[in-house]
Amino acid sequence: MLTVEEKLEIDKAIHEVPVKKAACIEALKVVQQKRRWVSDESLKDIAAYMDMSPEELDSVATFYNLIFRRPVGRHVILICDSISCYVMGQEKLTDLITKQLGIRYGQTTLDGRYTFLPNPCLGTCDHAPALMIDNDLYRDVTPEQLEEILGKYA
């Protein structure tokens, strides 16, 4: 069931477009923001609300990198794995995170604290390597800084 609050926010998005369905990505975003991910159950509820079939909405949801169709941890670590960050040492950072947290790309720590994902370009190539945790961007990241950065997210 979508909450009243979610419905209100989705209605706002629907109001901004001439065709209801055009707001379906916004609707997915609204639900993900509240529940961290879009479960099969949520997807069905959103689809019904948008007058779409669950299959049609799922084909949209699974196309986009940042709609999560599986549960994620309390904090999502996105490391930029694109070219400028690669040149500037991203692979080393990836290895370190993997070692420190014991998770590879796509996995979540057992305590549900972090999910670790690669991300195609964060658009801050002059300050590579970069990573993003939730909404916070970290630039010119060195291996020495990693522990402190990760420690900020309980």
Next chain:
Amino acid sequence: MEKPLTQHMRGDGAPLSLKEYERAGGYQALRKALKEMEPKAVTTLVKESNLRGRGGAGFLTGMKWSFVPMNVPKPKYLICNADEMEPGTFKDRILLEQTPHQLIEGMILAAYAIQADQSYVFLRWAYKLAAKVITQAIEEAYAAGYLGKNILGSGFDLDMHLHTGVGRYMCGEETALLNSLEGKRATPRAKPPFPQISGLFGKPTIVNNVETLCCIPHIVNRGTDWFKNLSPGADAGTKIYGVSGKVKKPGAWELPMTVTMRELIEDYAGGMQDGLKFRGALPGGASTDFLVEEHLDVRMDYTGVAAAGSRLGTGTMIILDDHTSVVGFVRNLEHFFAQESCGFCTPCREGLPWIEKVLHTIEIGEGKPEDIKTLEFHTKYLGPGNTFCALAPGAMEPLQSALKYFRKDFEELIRHKISA
């Protein structure tokens, strides 16, 4: 040296407020156009200014606008492509975060020229700060009467919405962006019909890049001769160039299009980091051909870079140094393109992962001599004309040029069976 796009930036990275922008002459171009110019005159002016799209393809902006039918019922759409997901490219971010009103004024002028009544900023999700800045600036513009009904008493109406994406490189492709805005998978559309005739929701639509739109107020204010004279070459205006990779001071700078690669790397980016040598660069983002040492004095304009065998693209350069593995560098690029292919057409969907796999095999020291032939085969069959959109041909540019200039690197890894 005039820097119209960046000269009024505050210097501390904070966005220029509406008041500050107005004090610097902001929204005067809009007042002028609404008062003194017919919509068509704005299009003619932009056409004559020779402004070429700064998103990568370099098509003439005024020409693009001129294809929009004028006497058709509304709605018509003007879209700012602020998706900027090409690896190595970070120039629009600066404009979005620091001069939001310059972009909004450019969008209103463009919308006026084509008589659009609806506009969208399609912003990539990672630009969280830009999203905040643009949201506030749109609110300010509405409150000041620059957006909404009867703008500045002219009878012209325009609404503006911010749409933040959910991460997919394809959204930067003009027609895929339209599909995404319609709540669909971001796959490209067949052309014709061109978006100018049948775009968003089947209505006439123009899609322009952030930097392109930011040039418009200045062209309207200062005229075509002034704009053309900003750069002495054939390509008008200034350009925001960027350098990333192992240079001393990576960054972005607004410069005339006479600047050479050497000047950008040595004078602006401070030269290579100590102990490293320049081997090559992708001059305009991940989907451009490598240029090498012999091209260092190439002028970074559309014609200069094309004559050297590459593309100006977004004008943001990625440097390859002599301590970075060429095969690793190219494998990283092809991994990106393989992952971001929308899967809509077979050569791209099947070919790119194949290329990535072959490159990976070479990189870990398990390559075979025939692998180079396989890669070359792909550069041909994923090239222009063989795929539905430009993603795969773009992906082939760094690969084909790497095989041309750095073939030995590939061969040595294969011959000696060592990992990169």
